[in-house]
Structure formats: C-alpha cells, structure tokens
Amino acid sequence: MTKTIAYVLYPGLTALDLVGPLTVTAVLDGDFETVVVARDLETLDTDAPIRLGATATFDEVTAPYAVVVPGGTAGTFAACADERLLDWLRTASATAEVTASVCTGSLILGAAGLLEGRRATTHWGFRDVLPKFGAIPVAERWVQDGGIVTAAGVSAGIDMALHLVREFAGEEVARFAQLLIEYDPLPPLGGIDWDEVDIPSFKPYMQEAMRAGLADHPELLARLTG
Structure with a gap:
C-alpha cells in the first residue's frame, strides 16, 4: 500500500x-507519495513573495504515513489557533x-x-515557548522523541528530512538524496557562533510576531507570552 507523506500548508x-x-x-x-494538504486548493501567501498551493485537502487525506508541519512567524502563530x-x-x-x-x-x-x-526543538528565538505546551526544549538541530520529530530553524528541516528518508528507506537512499540535492553546505561566513548570539535582543521581534499572529486570540497570546 502506498505510504503518504503529507506536508501541511497554511x-x-x-x-x-x-x-x-x-x-x-x-x-x-513508488512505495511513497508526497502530498501538500490544506483546507482547500487555493494558493496561499507565504512570508516571502511567492504563493503556494495544496495538492489535496484535509478531507482527502485522513490517514497519512507521515506528517510534516512547516513553520514561520506571524502566520504560524495564527495557525496555532486554527482549530x-x-x-x-x-x-x-x-x-x-x-x-x-x-x-x-x-x-x-x-x-x-x-x-x-x-523533548522537542524549534527556531532558537522561540525555544522558550515550547514549555508553554508541556514540551521539554532542547538545543539540537533535530530531535526525535517516539513518533515525533522536530527540527530547528528553516534549513534544519533538510537535515531532518534526510533522517526521515534514512528511517523510511535506508542509509543508501538517504545518501543518494543528499548527493542529488548537493547538500554539502559551506556558508561563506562560516558557522554560527552560538555563544555570541544575543538572543534577548531579538525578543521584541519574536513577541511582535506572536502579537500579530494571535491578535484575534488574546487568551492564547497571554498564555504564550506570560
């Protein structure tokens, strides 16, 4: 039976x-199929000047083999209140x-x-929000706890996806995927010196994203910022 990997779009x-x-x-x-699921098939704005559309609705995909939920800023907090x-x-x-x-x-x-x-991770600027949901925050590129796998910010999703391919189809296939996309990063400025990152200075930006996304949901906003 085909195993469906469903990416959530909002x-x-x-x-x-x-x-x-x-x-x-x-x-x-062919044992796997990839779909992008949303409420409907309308194209949606992202946080960049590009729109994306789903290939299936929530009603059409009810029992996927795997689910992947992307992040963002204000739009993600709004999604946290989307029942x-x-x-x-x-x-x-x-x-x-x-x-x-x-x-x-x-x-x-x-x-x-x-x-x-x-245990879970997220973007470094929002890791302190995880305990509000009962999670145990860890500063890792990606972390698996049972059937839940979470990745840190943006590019870490590629690392996590390679881990999933290895779990689903073996190391050889995962290495092929890495080679195919030429994932061998050498950032021109080198790696991030996390000891030098002033996380508190970014807090106003992070809280503004929460306020914007949850403007119509004051109770959840108070829970996450209190």
Whole structure:
C-alpha cells in the first residue's frame, strides 16, 4: 500500500520549511507519495513573495504515513489557533508513523497537544515557548522523541528530512538524496557562533510576531507570552 507523506500548508508559512524537506523526501520510490494538504486548493501567501498551493485537502487525506508541519512567524502563530488545522493534525498524527515539524511548526504540534512531556526543538528565538505546551526544549538541530520529530530553524528541516528518508528507506537512499540535492553546505561566513548570539535582543521581534499572529486570540497570546 502506498505510504503518504503529507506536508501541511497554511497562510504565511516559510516556503523553505516546506519545499526544502519535500525536495528531499521526493526521492523516495513508488512505495511513497508526497502530498501538500490544506483546507482547500487555493494558493496561499507565504512570508516571502511567492504563493503556494495544496495538492489535496484535509478531507482527502485522513490517514497519512507521515506528517510534516512547516513553520514561520506571524502566520504560524495564527495557525496555532486554527482549530480546523489542529483537529486534522490530531487525527492524522494518531495513526501516522511519524509526525514532524520544521522550525516553529513545532509550536503548532504543541498547540495540538502533541508535545506534552516530549523533548522537542524549534527556531532558537522561540525555544522558550515550547514549555508553554508541556514540551521539554532542547538545543539540537533535530530531535526525535517516539513518533515525533522536530527540527530547528528553516534549513534544519533538510537535515531532518534526510533522517526521515534514512528511517523510511535506508542509509543508501538517504545518501543518494543528499548527493542529488548537493547538500554539502559551506556558508561563506562560516558557522554560527552560538555563544555570541544575543538572543534577548531579538525578543521584541519574536513577541511582535506572536502579537500579530494571535491578535484575534488574546487568551492564547497571554498564555504564550506570560
């Protein structure tokens, strides 16, 4: 039976959070199919000047083999209060082999009640929000706790997707995927010196994203910022 990997689409997400991992898992053979799911098939704005459209609706994909939830900023916090999305995610996750997230997509998993008591990660600027959902935050590139896999910010989703391909189809296939997309990063400025990152200085930006996304949901905003 074909195993469906469902990527969740919602307004305002970060496009690379979805497209990066999807490009990796798309190498899986005919035993797998990749779909992008949303409320409907309308194209949606992202947080960049590009729009994306789903290939299937929530009603059409009810029991995926794996679920991947991308992140973003204000759009992601709005999604944390989208009960239609959260209900679908709870149902899909109940039977999925893996439920995964990229960046702040883990906060949507948290809002759906899927991170309680689990180790999880997210974008470094929002890691302190995870305990609000009962999660145990860890500063890792990606982390797996049972059937839940969470990745840190944006590009970490590619690392996580390579891990998923290895889990689903073996190391040889995962190495092929890495080679195919030539994932061998050498950033021109070198790696990030995390000891030098002034995380508190970014807090006003992070809180503004929460306020913008949850302007119509003051109770959830108070919970996450209190």
